[in-house]
Structure formats: C-alpha cells, structure tokens
Amino acid sequence: MANLVVLLIGLSFLGHTLSEHDHLRSEEVYVDYLRNDYLLTERDIWNDIASNKNLKEVIQKIHSEHSKLFSNSFLTGESLSDKRLLNGKNIIDEYVADVKMKMRAVKENYLHDSTDPDSLKKEILEMAMQNSNTTLVDRIYDSVVREDFFGYVKTIAEQQKCVKRGQTIDSANYQLFQHYNDVTKSELGAYALVQLSYMFLAAYGEKSYIEKAKILHNVYKERSKKTQDHVKELMLVANRDIWKCDLSPQTYDDPRYQITNFLEGVVDNEVNLNPDNDCKKSCSDYTTTKSYGCHEGTPCDKEPQNAKSRCNGTLYDCDFIESDMSVCFTENYSNRRYTNIVLGSGKKLGSEDCYRSATSISSWTRWFVQCSNCFCLCDEMSEKTERFFSLKEVLADTSSNSIITGVGLFKEKGIFTWGIHQSELLSNGRVNLTKPWNAFTEVERFQPGEQVDGVDYHTLTYQHRSINLDSVLAPPGTLITGIRFIVNNGVLNIEIRATKFEFSTGRLYNDHKWISNEHENVHRTPINLKKSDIPPKATDFSVQNVEVNKFVQFQPSGIEQDVAQTTIPFIDSQIVESFDQRAPLSGVGIYFKKTSGFGGFIAPKVITYDMTPHIGKSNF
Numbered sequence: 001m002a003n004l005v006v007l008l009i010g011l012s013f014l015g016h017t018l019s020e021h022d023h024l025r026s027e028e029v030y031v032d033y034l035r036n037d038y039l040l041t042e043r044d045i046w047n048d049i050a051s052n053k054n055l056k057e058v059i060q061k062i063h064s065e066h067s068k069l070f071s072n073s074f075l076t077g078e079s080l081s082d083k084r085l086l087n088g089k090n091i092i093d094e095y096v097a098d099v100k101m102k103m104r105a106v107k108e109n110y111l112h113d114s115t116d117p118d119s120l121k122k123e124i125l126e127m128a129m130q131n132s133n134t135t136l137v138d139r140i141y142d143s144v145v146r147e148d149f150f151g152y153v154k155t156i157a158e159q160q161k162c163v164k165r166g167q168t169i170d171s172a173n174y175q176l177f178q179h180y181n182d183v184t185k186s187e188l189g190a191y192a193l194v195q196l197s198y199m200f201l202a203a204y205g206e207k208s209y210i211e212k213a214k215i216l217h218n219v220y221k222e223r224s225k226k227t228q229d230h231v232k233e234l235m236l237v238a239n240r241d242i243w244k245c246d247l248s249p250q251t252y253d254d255p256r257y258q259i260t261n262f263l264e265g266v267v268d269n270e271v272n273l274n275p276d277n278d279c280k281k282s283c284s285d286y287t288t289t290k291s292y293g294c295h296e297g298t299p300c301d302k303e304p305q306n307a308k309s310r311c312n313g314t315l316y317d318c319d320f321i322e323s324d325m326s327v328c329f330t331e332n333y334s335n336r337r338y339t340n341i342v343l344g345s346g347k348k349l350g351s352e353d354c355y356r357s358a359t360s361i362s363s364w365t366r367w368f369v370q371c372s373n374c375f376c377l378c379d380e381m382s383e384k385t386e387r388f389f390s391l392k393e394v395l396a397d398t399s400s401n402s403i404i405t406g407v408g409l410f411k412e413k414g415i416f417t418w419g420i421h422q423s424e425l426l427s428n429g430r431v432n433l434t435k436p437w438n439a440f441t442e443v444e445r446f447q448p449g450e451q452v453d454g455v456d457y458h459t460l461t462y463q464h465r466s467i468n469l470d471s472v473l474a475p476p477g478t479l480i481t482g483i484r485f486i487v488n489n490g491v492l493n494i495e496i497r498a499t500k501f502e503f504s505t506g507r508l509y510n511d512h513k514w515i516s517n518e519h520e521n522v523h524r525t526p527i528n529l530k531k532s533d534i535p536p537k538a539t540d541f542s543v544q545n546v547e548v549n550k551f552v553q554f555q556p557s558g559i560e561q562d563v564a565q566t567t568i569p570f571i572d573s574q575i576v577e578s579f580d581q582r583a584p585l586s587g588v589g590i591y592f593k594k595t596s597g598f599g600g601f602i603a604p605k606v607i608t609y610d611m612t613p614h615i616g617k618s619n620f
Helices: 002-009 018-025 030-050 055-070 093-109 121-130 135-146 149-158 172-203 208-237 249-253
Strands: 241-244 264-269 314-320 324-329 338-343 359-362 364-366 369-371 373-379 388-390 402-412 415-425 431-440 457-459 466-469 471-473 478-488 491-501 508-516 550-553 585-594 601-608
Touching: 030 055, 030 172, 030 208, 055 093, 055 172, 093 121, 093 135, 093 172, 121 172, 135 149, 135 172, 135 208, 149 172, 149 208, 172 208, 241 585, 264 338, 388 478, 402 478, 402 585, 402 601, 415 478, 466 585, 471 491, 471 508, 471 601, 478 508, 478 585, 491 585
Parallel strands: 388 415, 466 491
Antiparallel strands: 241 601, 264 373, 314 373, 324 338, 324 359, 364 369, 388 457, 402 415, 415 431, 466 550, 471 585, 478 491, 491 508, 585 601
C-alpha cells in the first residue's frame, strides 16, 4: 500500500514545476484545460483514498467533483463539429451520444450532496460495477485510431465543393479543431465515468481498484498525447480559409450586388466626338474625348423620347464596329442604355430580346468622308451611379471584449462598406455566442463639404478602378478587431486591425495595430475579364481563383455578350464566418471567383485563428 501511495502522490508534471505547469495550462485550449483539471482532481481523490482519509470527506468529494464535471455545459452540450461535413458518417457519433447519456444518468440518479457516506451506497456500488469496464473508453480511441478519423476529417474538409447555394466552405483547420474538441470531450467523459466507478469501489473497501485506476490513468495519458500529436500534425498543414459559394443566379440581378452606371458602352457618331464636328479621324483615334454635341441624325438625336443614351461624361477607347445597326434603347429609368444592338451584318450584340421598336442608325458620308458610328465607353458621374467604396473603419466593440468573427461587403446607401459580426472573446480560445451582432460604418451619399473623396470614400474612375486580391494576416498573439479599405496609388486594398490578447483569460489589451500588404513590393498582373457575360447568367458555381499577386479591374461586360452595359465583377455580399460563428479570426482576404465565360465576383474570405500551438500545451 505504501508504494501505491508514493506512486499516486508522485504523479509527475512531465518535467515542469507546479508554477510552470499552471502557466502552461493557462495557454491551452479549453478542452485540454478541462481534461488536465480533472486529472489533478483525480490525483487528489486517489491520494485521499490511498491514505485512508475520512470516508465521509472522500465520498463527499467524489460526489461533488464529478457532479461539477458532469454539469459542465461545454462537456455535456451539443457537438461542436459541423455535422454536415461528414454527411452523417461520423464514426464516433454513437459513442458521443452514449457518453453524454451515461453522464446525465449518473449525475441525476447517483450523485448527491448528502453528508451521509451510506446514502444510496447499494445503488452506487451497483452502478459502479456496471460502469467499471473500459469498453467505451477503448471503443472511442480504437475508432479514432483504426479509421484514422482525423485524417478522414481533413481529407473531406479539404475536398469541400459547392453543392448548395450560399454554402460555407469552412476552414479545414477549424473543422479538425472542433472534431478534436468532440473526441476529447467524449474520451474525457468516458474516462471519468470509469474512474468514478473505481473511486466508489475503492473508497468502500475494494482497494484493488487503486492499481486499476493507475493503469487506466497511464493508458489514457498516453492515448491523449498520441491524439494531440496527430491532430496538431494535420492542423499545421490544413487550410484555414473560409469562403462562401454563390447564391442563386437571380439573386445577383439585384443592384445591391453591383457597381452601377460605370463605364457603359455607348454608340455615338464621330462628328459629335470633337469640337470641330468633323469626320477627319477614325473611331480608334478617340481614346479619350467627350460628346461635344448631338448632330442631326446621330444616335442621340434618334433615341426615343424616354431614352437617354448620350454620354455626359468622358468617353474612352472608341472603336468602329459596323456602319449600320438597329439599336434597342432602354427607358431612362434603367441602369442600361441598350437592351441589344443588331448590326447590319446580322450579328447581335447582347443576348436579351428587344421589348420595344428598335431604332435604325447608320454612318453617312460627308464630302467623300465617312462619318462613322463609334462604340465607346462612357464614364459619367450621374445620380444613378453607385461606384463608391467607404474608407471608414469598422471596429468590434473591444470595450466589451468583442472580436470580429465574420465579415461581409455590403452596399449601404449606394456605397460599398464593410459589415462585421462580432462576439465576446472568452478564456482559452472560446467565443460567447450570446452576443453576435452586425456593425456597419455610418455611410451617406456624397454631400459637398461633408465627405471627402479619397478620405471618407473612394470613387471608381477609368484611371482608378482596381482592387488588389490579397489576404492580410495578423501577427501571432493577436486577433482581428477592425477592418477598412485603404487606397494606394489609386488601387483599393484591405487593412485589418490586430489586437493583442491574453489566451488564458481572453482579455483584449488596448494594443492595436493596423496591417496591410500595401508596402509589399510585388509585381501584380490583372485578371482577364474580356468578352465576359454577366454573372447572373451563369448556372454553374463560381470557382475561386487561387493565383497569387493578382488584381482585378472593374470594367464593362463583353460587347458581344451584353453590349458592355454592366460593370463586372459583381460584389458577393454574404457575411463570411465559420459554420458555428465561434471561430476567432487571424486574417481577412479579398479574392475573385467566376464561372468560365462570365464576369464573376469579388468577395471576402476569412482566415481562422490557428489553435495548434495551444493543443497539448500542458499535459498532467
């Protein structure tokens, strides 16, 4: 017996002193903290049993400590992993349910706060004998190891594809972490049920269970270490991005997802494109000009009364298409100038049918010189144009210890601005879901003297219409609490605010830093969107472009496909966050996705905080 006492009292801290161990425990994920906390409690109780401490006190301690453990909402609550990921093929689900059922039954029927050590003694010993085998503990571990459960989760997570509209493609790293939580919770519950049984049996006189408990303890520690090492190895190389699949195509017909009335295709005669009203040049000579008038017989002169095709801004990149054409004008309330144009050769520009009478337009000859109809791009600042991006920061409420857990890019009052989901950060990497809410910047349409272009917002122009496709990562030991757009040399970039925090308590420090990639000296190349149709016409899901050092220019849709009447790409305005809204974030990115032949979308993605360094940080 003396040797057993020494063995149990001498349970080591794996080379750490008590103070060092306590410090490391503060840096571990919550499920590891729970497990190690139980192992410390278990050690104390077994020391009391082995040293023949007062039976009344020992029995009370067994009851109270296990009642506390089996009441822990994290341990007994719903699974944290995404049930949809494995499509109902989670091999440990039945064991998870079995453990929770048994913990609930034991707590409700056998654990009590009576000071009488003989209270329910007979029933407790019967329960202890029934739960004294390690079958459930072994089955959980064997299933995880035999089937390489975590390897399977990683493979499935990294093979996720869009099969449903608005589906979240979640971080493989985070999926692994939440499955690790579920497995570890179940193993701890199953282990604690057996140890509880051994404790009752030993306390009531069956001292042989002390040795059985020690053997089980060592096996459980060894298995836990192997599981941790395997999960960490997988998480280190697992993707951490979260992004969204397209919504239904018709959803994107809504102007909320579009930049409107920017660089639209316009037909005008070259006689209107110069101050002399002559036809001495060719269409391609007019790279930058404007409409100087509306000469009789030109397109603007022939447009129907309720149409408005003339460009009152700057015209760019004019070119000749054909001399004769039949133009289907839209009404002036539309965001388009034309429904379609049918050329004299029979070629149709734009796929839509004309719902009104088309107007015939032809080039003509003046003094042996042809006055050609040109097709140009119109950059016109009108009341209908919505081409603005807010430069105002959007911040989580750090005064209430909130962090950003989701982001989206939304059009508010004609300006694209960041929206966020924020939640309260708790200890050991947890997030409080009772407090998520949206926050938007306060945006108003441009009012002279109130908001300043380049300070409060950015206006897309022909010269400045690019956005860099980037991911911005926060430094280690920080989480994201803010986001905004910045402009560098006329190009939009994202910037995040990283805030230092204490992992053990979850407390955010008043230590913030704005971070972007704007100063990186990299050569970027554009995404080619020439001859692209509009995104709502695509029936397949968009595919994410994964090339690095790219940017995209907002530009008109293809002339043949859409008469260059729509700005592409669109903005996919979905909030992006983990499937459970619990994931702290380490990064935000802007990426491009499209279906071949279509203009695609720019959209945000988020990058989850990597919990790998906090797994197995301390093992009792």
